[in-house]
Amino acid sequence: MHTELTSAEACEALGVHPSTLSRWVQNGRIIPARKLPGLRGPFLFPPSEIKRLKAELARDARTAGRSRKAASA
Template sequence: MPTTTLMSSSEVARVLGCTPRTVSRLVAADVLTPAAKGPGLRGAFLFNAGDIARLKRERDDRSKRREVAS
């Protein structure tokens, strides 16, 4: 059975090259969906590592297309 690797907002921010606040904004904008949320109002988000890798590839691809178009 495959295991799912979960990442914190800080880890996601490091991978995407942004701040944890930006990660929260991506969640609020429905660009990024947490796999789990800790208890309470301020519970930490946890994200599936595969989802983050896919988002990073998409963002990198868009960035490369913009560079080529310039």
């Protein structure tokens, strides 16, 4: 059993499209543990990084909801 998540598993856990995950890796928003061999080999992500980003996304969603309400008031 592996402890790191594949790109597909990370996408499922985060609820995002693979292109979004790839963009986040390129932008440094999420840091993979390593990349599997090959030109287009998938990344492997530590569970702690997925947990951190899920918390960040939840916080961003809560903040966005508040700002929309404030803007319409």
